[in-house]
Amino acid sequence: MSVCTTHTTTSGLIMRLTSAGRIGAVLRNNAGRSNTKLHLTGATYGVRSLTSGTYRVPKAFNEPNLHFEPNSPEREHLAKALKTLRSQLPKQVPAIGGRDAKVDSSKPLTPTHLPAEHAKTFSEYGSASEADVKRSIETALAAKQEWQDMPFHDRASIFLRAAELVTGKYRFELLAATMLGQGKNAWQAEIDAAAELADFFRYNVSFAQEIYDKQPTVNSPGHHGRTDWRPLEGFVYAVSPFNFTAIGGNLVSAPALMGNVVIWKPAPMTAYASQLVHNILLEAGLPEGVIQLVNGDAPTITKAVYDHPEFSALSFIGSSDVFRELYAKAAQGVGEKKYRDLPRMVGETSGKNFHLVHPSADIAEAARHTIRAAYEYAGQKCSACSRIYLPESQAQLFFSEMKKELARVKVGPPEDFTAFTGPVIDRKAFERVSKAIDAANADPRLETIVGGTYDGSVGYYISPTLYATTDDAHPIFDTEFFGPLLAAHVYPDAGFDAVLAQIDRQGGGFALTGNIFANDQRAIRKAENRLRYAAGNFYVNCKITAAVIGQQTFGGSRASGTCDKAGSVGLLQRFVAPRTLKEEYNKMGDVLYPSNY
Numbered sequence: 335m336s337v338c339t340t341h342t343t344t345s346g347l348i349m350r351l352t353s354a355g356r357i358g359a360v361l362r363n364n365a366g367r368s369n370t371k372l373h374l375t376g377a378t379y380g381v382r383s384l385t386s387g388t389y390r391v392p393k394a395f396n397e398p399n400l401h402f403e404p405n406s407p408e409r410e411h412l413a414k415a416l417k418t419l420r421s422q423l424p425k426q427v428p429a430i431g432g433r434d435a436k437v438d439s440s441k442p443l444t445p446t447h448l449p450a451e452h453a454k455t456f457s458e459y460g461s462a463s464e465a466d467v468k469r470s471i472e473t474a475l476a477a478k479q480e481w482q483d484m485p486f487h488d489r490a491s492i493f494l495r496a497a498e499l500v501t502g503k504y505r506f507e508l509l510a511a512t513m514l515g516q517g518k519n520a521w522q523a524e525i526d527a528a529a530e531l532a533d534f535f536r537y538n539v540s541f542a543q544e545i546y547d548k549q550p551t552v553n554s555p556g557h558h559g560r561t562d563w564r565p566l567e568g569f570v571y572a573v574s575p576f577n578f579t580a581i582g583g584n585l586v587s588a589p590a591l592m593g594n595v596v597i598w599k600p601a602p603m604t605a606y607a608s609q610l611v612h613n614i615l616l617e618a619g620l621p622e623g624v625i626q627l628v629n630g631d632a633p634t635i636t637k638a639v640y641d642h643p644e645f646s647a648l649s650f651i652g653s654s655d656v657f658r659e660l661y662a663k664a665a666q667g668v669g670e671k672k673y674r675d676l677p678r679m680v681g682e683t684s685g686k687n688f689h690l691v692h693p694s695a696d697i698a699e700a701a702r703h704t705i706r707a708a709y710e711y712a713g714q715k716c717s718a719c720s721r722i723y724l725p726e727s728q729a730q731l732f733f734s735e736m737k738k739e740l741a742r743v744k745v746g747p748p749e750d751f752t753a754f755t756g757p758v759i760d761r762k763a764f765e766r767v768s769k770a771i772d773a774a775n776a777d778p779r780l781e782t783i784v785g786g787t788y789d790g791s792v793g794y795y796i797s798p799t800l801y802a803t804t805d806d807a808h809p810i811f812d813t814e815f816f817g818p819l820l821a822a823h824v825y826p827d828a829g830f831d832a833v834l835a836q837i838d839r840q841g842g843g844f845a846l847t848g849n850i851f852a853n854d855q856r857a858i859r860k861a862e863n864r865l866r867y868a869a870g871n872f873y874v875n876c877k878i879t880a881a882v883i884g885q886q887t888f889g890g891s892r893a894s895g896t897c898d899k900a901g902s903v904g905l906l907q908r909f910v911a912p913r914t915l916k917e918e919y920n921k922m923g924d925v926l927y928p929s930n931y
C-alpha cells in the first residue's frame with residue numbers, strides 16, 4: 335500500500351508523492367479540469383518504456399492523390415461534405431482550442447467570409463485576451479516534462495495516427511473546410527489539406543528518427559560519446575499563414591515531435607481548418623497541453639508570448655514584413671535580457687518568383703507550366719510565378735500559347751469542379767491586387783496580354799492577368815502582389831547573360847522559387863550557376879510550384895526566409911538543443927602528462 339500526499343507547483347502541475355517513491359502527476363488545463371494522468375518513478379517524470387528494442391519508424395511515403403474526375407466516388411463524397419459544411423455555416427471556433435473547448439458567447443466573435451461569396455459568413459472565431467494566452471503558455475509548460483519524456487516511438491505514433499485520420503476519417507471534412515474557407519478548388523485542397531498535411535506528419539517522423547540516429551561515430555579507446563537531442567527549454571510560438579492548411583500542421587508538428595510544446599496562432603481565415611487539424615491531433619492521442627491553439631488579435635497574442643521569459647523559438651510562415659517585425663521584436667527582447675534562452679528565429683516568407691525561358695525551350699510547354707504556376711489558387715502560393723523572362727524571338731509564340739490555353743481556363747467558386755482557379759482570399763487582398771491592376775492598366779510601359787480585369791461583386795475574383803514590357807527596371811518585377819498577376823520582361827535573345835544578372839538583381843530582395851525552360855544544356859548549367867542565390871528552390875523544365883514533401887525540400891533565402899527547409903531534417907533540427915555526452919571507462923591515474931616529466 336502506498337500513501338499519497340499532494341503538492342501543487344506554480345505551473346499548475348499537481349504531483350502526488352507516494353510512499354514507494356513513485357510520483358503520480360495530474361496535469362491541469364486552463365479551466366482547472368484534470369485531463370491527463372500518468373505515473374512517474376523516482377525523479378523521472380513521464381511515461382517510461384518498459385519494453386526493449388531500438389525501434390525504427392515505418393518508412394514515410396507520399397499520400398496518393400485523389401483526382402475527383404466526373405462521376406468518381408471521391409467527387410461524390412466531396413460534394414456531399416461541401417453541402418454538409420455549407421448547411422452548418424457559420425462555424426464557431428473557440429478562442430482557445432481543446433478537446434472540450436467551447437465558444438464563449440458572452441464575448442464578441444470575429445467573422446470570416448467565403449472568399450467566393452463574401453456575403454456569407456464562413457466562421458466566427460473567439461479572441462484570446464492577453465491573460466488567456468498567458469494561461470495557455472502555462473498549460474503548455476505544465477505539459478512539457480511529460481511530453482518530452484515520452485519515448486520517441488510513442489510521440490511518433492501520435493503523428494502517424496493523425497496522418498491516417500487526415501487521409502481517412504477526416505479527409506473530406508478537411509477538404510471542404512479548405513475549399514469553402516480558403517477558396518481552393520478540389521485539386522488544390524487535395525494536394526494541401528489531405529496529401530501535404532499527411533506527408534508532413536509522416537515525413538517529420540522519419541526526419542526525427544534521422545536526427546536521433548545521428549550519434550558520434552569516432553570514439554577513442556575507452557571513451558564513449560553520445561548526443562542527447564534535447565527539445566528546447568521553454569515553448570515554441572508557431573504563427574501560420576492563410577494559404578495552406580498543411581503549413582499550420584507542419585509548423586506545430588515539427589517542434590512538437592521533437593518534444594517541444596507549442597503555442598499556435600493560425601491565420602484568421604484558417605481558424606476553422608486549423609481547429610480541425612488540432613482536433614485530429616488530439617484525437618490521435620496528443621496530450622492536451624502540448625499544442626495550444628490560440629485565436630485572436632495577432633499583436634495581443636504576440637505580446638503575451640514575447641513577454642514570457644520562456645519564449646524559446648518563433649516558427650513563422652507568412653509575409654516578409656510581418657516576419658521582420660517579429661524578428662526585430664525578439665531581438666529587442668534579447669537585447670533587454672528578457673528571455674532565458676536566445677530564441678530561435680525560424681521563418682519562411684514572401685517571394686517574387688520567376689520563370690526564365692531560353693530561346694531553345696519548348697514554348698508551348700513553358701506556357702502550360704506558367705499558367706499553373708501563376709494562376710492556380712489565384713496566384714496565392716508563396717511559390718507562385720509572378721515574373722517571367724522571355725526571349726524576343728519566342729515572346730509572341732509564348733503569348734499566343736498563353737491566350738489559347740487560358741481560353742480553356744475557368745475562374746469560379748470552389749464548389750464548381752470545372753473551375754481551374756478561384757477568388758483571392760479577402761477584401762484586403764482584392765483591394766491590393768485590383769489597385770495594382772488599375773495602375774498597370776494605366777501604365778504606358780506595360781502592354782496587357784491577357785486579363786487586367788476584376789469583379790468583386792459576389793466573390794473576390796481577379797482574372798488571370800499578364801503584362802509585358804521591355805523595361806528591365808520596371809517596379810512590377812520587385813513587388814509581391816500575391817494574386818494572379820504575372821509580368822513578362824522580353825529580352826533580346828543575345829542578352830541571355832544580362833538577363834541572368836537582371837533576374838538575380840530583381841525580385842524585391844526575395845529568393846524563393848525560380849526555374850529555367852531550355853533544351854540547351856549549357857544554358858541550364860549557366861542559369862543554375864549564376865542564379866545560385868536567386869532561389870531556394872530552382873527547377874529545370876517544370877513549374878516552380880507544388881514541391882512534394884520528401885522529394886523537394888521547400889524554402890528560400892535572402893528576404894524570403896531562414897531557409898531551414900520545410901519537409902526536411904533541417905527544420906526539425908532548429909527545435910532541438912543537442913547535449914554532448916562523454917563517458918570514460920578508464921582511470922586517469924596520474925594528473926601529469928608524459929611531457930611533464
Ligand SMILES: NC(=O)c1ccc[n+]([C@@H]2O[C@H](COP(=O)([O-])OP(=O)(O)OC[C@H]3O[C@@H](n4cnc5c(N)ncnc54)[C@H](O)[C@@H]3O)[C@@H](O)[C@H]2O)c1
Pocket residue numbers: 573574575576577578581599600601602632633636651652653654656657659660682683684685715716717814816846889890894895
Ligand atoms: N515561404 C513560404 O513557405 C510561405 C508559405 C506560405 C505563405 N507565405 C507567404 O505568406 C504571405 C501570405 O500569407 P498571409 O497573408 O497569411 O501572411 P501574413 O504575414 O499577413 O500573416 C501570417 C501570419 O502572421 C500573423 N500576423 C500578422 N500580423 C502580425 C503581427 N503584427 N504580429 C504577429 N502575427 C501577425 C497573421 O495573423 C498570420 O497568422 C505571402 O507573403 C506568402 O508569400 C510564405
Ligand SMILES: N[C@@H](CCC=O)C(=O)O
Pocket residue numbers: 577578714715716717878879880881882888
Ligand atoms: N510548398 C508550396 C508552396 C507553399 C507556400 O504557399 C509549393 O511548393 O508550391
